[in-house]
Amino acid sequence: EGVGPQEYTLIKMRVQELHGKLASLAPKVVFLIAATLRPETMYGQTNCWLGPDLNYITIEAKNGDVYVCTKRAARNMAYQGMLRVENKVLPIVEMKGYELMGTKLTAPLTSYKTIYTLPMMTVKEDKGTGVVTSVPSDAPDDFAALIDLKNKPALREKYGITEEMVNVEPVPIIDVPEFGTLISAPSVCQMMGIKSQNDKEKLVEAKEKVYLRGCYEGTLIIGEFKGKKVQEIKKAIQEKLVKAGEAELYQK
Numbered sequence: 001e002g003v004g005p006q007e008y009t010l011i012k013m014r015v016q017e018l019h020g021k022l023a024s025l026a027p028k029v030v031f032l033i034a035a036t037l038r039p040e041t042m043y044g045q046t047n048c049w050l051g052p053d054l055n056y057i058t059i060e061a062k063n064g065d066v067y068v069c070t071k072r073a074a075r076n077m078a079y080q081g082m083l084r085v086e087n088k089v090l091p092i093v094e095m096k097g098y099e100l101m102g103t104k105l106t107a108p109l110t111s112y113k114t115i116y117t118l119p120m121m122t123v124k125e126d127k128g129t130g131v132v133t134s135v136p137s138d139a140p141d142d143f144a145a146l147i148d149l150k151n152k153p154a155l156r157e158k159y160g161i162t163e164e165m166v167n168v169e170p171v172p173i174i175d176v177p178e179f180g181t182l183i184s185a186p187s188v189c190q191m192m193g194i195k196s197q198n199d200k201e202k203l204v205e206a207k208e209k210v211y212l213r214g215c216y217e218g219t220l221i222i223g224e225f226k227g228k229k230v231q232e233i234k235k236a237i238q239e240k241l242v243k244a245g246e247a248e249l250y251q252k
């Protein structure tokens with residue numbers, strides 16, 4: 001882990017219909033909250049990752065919204081004064097990631113009206129919130145996990161994922177000079193022969209390459225900050241999301 005506390009942006013991904021274990025929470029508004037270091041990439045969200053075997057809980061935020069995340073993240077949020085602790089009415093629901101697969105979500109900034117929760121085996125219990133937003137254009141991990149689901153019907157079936165749910169493509173959102181018109185994560189994965197989320201060592205290398213280039217040389221090619229350097233507008237996008245009630249800040 002890095003030095004000192006990491007500041008994440010928690011992206012609020014609204015659950016469109018409350019089914020199964022989440023049904024008892026109605027009429028509350030329920031969000032999966034994804035921790036990201038790259039709020040400026042939210043234009044390219046195509047889906048949301050959960051660890052199928054991780055445990056998730058629901059908690060009530062200060063504003064009355066219900067959040068889904070790991071217990072560990074909930075504890076950290078409580079320390080950071082983000083939760084409504086006096087609440088005694090709300091049932092706390094506990095569930096496994098696999099029970100939430102295929103949930104329809106509404107996420108900020110992305111052009112996809114609905115995105116789905118999908119399984120990723122490398123989601124860590126002890127990082128962020130255990131909920132990860134997927135930007136396959138700019139994150140090799142996300143790209144690799146998405147092609148696994150596209151290529152492996154048995155993997156989809158195991159978690160009740162339909163072809164429609166993975167019928168998404170990386171969205172070009174950031175221009176990196178070195179990659180020309182190519183989208184960074186897919187092209188680096190292809191150049192390095194990465195075919196699956198199991199190619200772990202190669203993915204570490206790919207991630208570093210794409211991350212550094214995107215952050216330091218990238219220019220946004222979509223949205224209201226189009227034409228601006230990623231470095232210059234990262235904070236502005238984060239603030240805009242927070243102001244709109246679509247994100248919160250979280251230290252860990």
Ligand code: A2H
Pocket residue numbers: 006035036037038041122123124125126127128129130131132133134135138139142207211
């Ligand atoms: B980032 P750090 Cl486009 N398990 O968001 C695995 N990965 C997790 C996680 C967990 N529990 N929680 C967060 N993450 C991911 C976007 C993104 C991210 C892009 C490019 C790079 C990138 C879209 N996914 O991260 O180890 C999240 O993915 C590269 C570092 O705490 C989060 O930001 O520094 C990042 O890892 C946090 O990683």
